[in-house]
Amino acid sequence: MTGSTAPAAAPQGAPAPLPRPAAPPPTTPPADAVLPPRAPGAPAPGTPIEPHYDLCFGCGPQRPDGLQLTAVAGEGLTVDARFTVRAVHQGGPGLAHGGLLTTAMDETLGTLNWLLHAPAVTGRLETDFVRPVPVDSELHIHAWVTGVHGRKVYSAAEGRIGGPDGPVAIRAQALFIQVKLEHFTTHGRPEDIKKALDDPDLFKRARAFEVNP
């Protein structure tokens, strides 16, 4: 019969269908998530948030091809960041690579954790690309915490072209998971961890998490 919507039976001997992946875990906070106050040691609104690691691809000043994203603490649990798209960041000719735009969102969202004074890593990151971003554009990213539930930090961000009121180019929602500093020392390449521990500034910043949780 034509027009039937019944699925065709699998031919005999065909491999069993692959199991469906579980439904994606949401980045939307549950109803009983909270919005905690800023941590006592958090950078004051309007002050820069220092790069967490000089060699970080997102924020490190010692990464000439990196994003060199800069961030400033906002009011409450918010952050404002900027990143200029350069020729080394191209995907299509003259346009930013989507993966690098996602990296900029990841970096900015990660910076929110300094306001909570708890190290955290990205568990899940969802991005919507709304408009192409030309090389030489300055992307202005505003990010905010949407809820905290145990070790889970939910957040969202919006990236606009040219200024804080420019057209929206990218939106993101994320789930970060708070970790102990051992997360880095256990999993990181030993020589990089050693260098990081030998850097008095980074060591001081990393220790601040532990003495001021």
Ligand SMILES: CCCCCCCC/C=C\CCCCCCCC(=O)SCCNC(=O)CCNC(=O)[C@H](O)C(C)(C)COP(=O)(O)OP(=O)(O)OC[C@H]1O[C@@H](n2cnc3c(N)ncnc32)[C@H](O)[C@@H]1OP(=O)(O)O
């Ligand atoms: C001393 C020198 C060191 C210096 C350090 C300087 C300080 C640095 C400070 C800050 C640096 C920040 C750097 C920012 C850079 C930008 C951000 C990134 O790109 S981070 C890199 C990409 N992300 C990863 O590499 C994570 C890889 N994944 C993991 O390591 C694990 O899976 C981890 C930690 C995320 C979770 O593992 P578990 O064993 O700790 O915990 P479980 O029980 O699995 O999860 C906890 C809860 O979270 C949920 N969860 C985990 N992953 C989820 C997911 N993908 N989606 C939904 N829920 C998830 C689970 O269902 C669970 O929920 P329920 O408590 O049971 O309700």
